Amino acid sequence: KNQVEQSPQSLIILEGKNCTLQCNYTVSPFSNLRWYKQDTGRGPVSLTIMTFSENTKSNGRYTATLDADTKQSSLHITASQLSDSASYICVVSETGGYNKLIFGAGTRLAVHP
Amino acid sequence: GAVVSQHPSWVICKSGTSVKIECRSLDFQATTMFWYRQFPKQSLMLMATSNEGSKATYEQGVEKDKFLINHASLTLSTLTVTSAHPEDSSFYICSAEAQQATKDRQYFGPGTRLTVT
Secondary structure (H helix, E strand, C coil): CCCEEEECCEEEEECCCCEEEEEEECCCCEEEEEEEEECCCCCCEEEEEEECCCCEEEECCEEEEEECCCCEEEEEECCCCHHHCEEEEEEEEECCCCCCEEECCCEEEEEEC | CCCEEEECCEEEECCCCCEEEEEEECCCCEEEEEEEEECCCCCCEEEEEEECCCCCEECCCCCCCCEEEEEEECCEEEEEECCCCHHHCEEEEEEEEECCCCCCCEEECCCEEEEEC
């Protein structure tokens, strides 16, 4: 069964600190892996997207890594800000007629002053 | 960048009534649109996939007669929750897939909060 698992489920950090979120997947065939940020009551916003051949992708203070061999990905947030408080969702896309997305449960990050 | 809008952003309705939610791709054409439902503290769950001009494909466990989807044009899809009940209260999110063959073709709307009283 195609699954995406994220850890930790929730995380609290102090403003200015770094953190790393994890994502393991069993989706096959694999098209790409995405990280989304979802603020409460809003739709997901894309942070990064990586294909099989890409190992790392950065978007400002967000850096995603992908190990397609072990089927693991991470999202590293540098110098966290209060506005980083949100859910971060790892999503893996299957190949096919359209890209069906398999969603992880998300990591709820709270950045405290 | 590609923008997807939803209307309304929130709606409160009485049990037994029907509610229509619109999803529009504002600056691109979307041959495929997706409808998701999200309960509190849970991730998005795909409800159905709609292709312009054809019937929607529903995920297992989603009642097609209750959640009516119409994808009448390349920029508009609608989800109608018929005879809504309190258990239908949820956050409904649509996404639209752009026609152009780029890596990230799927763009999400801001969501619609439905509360059924």
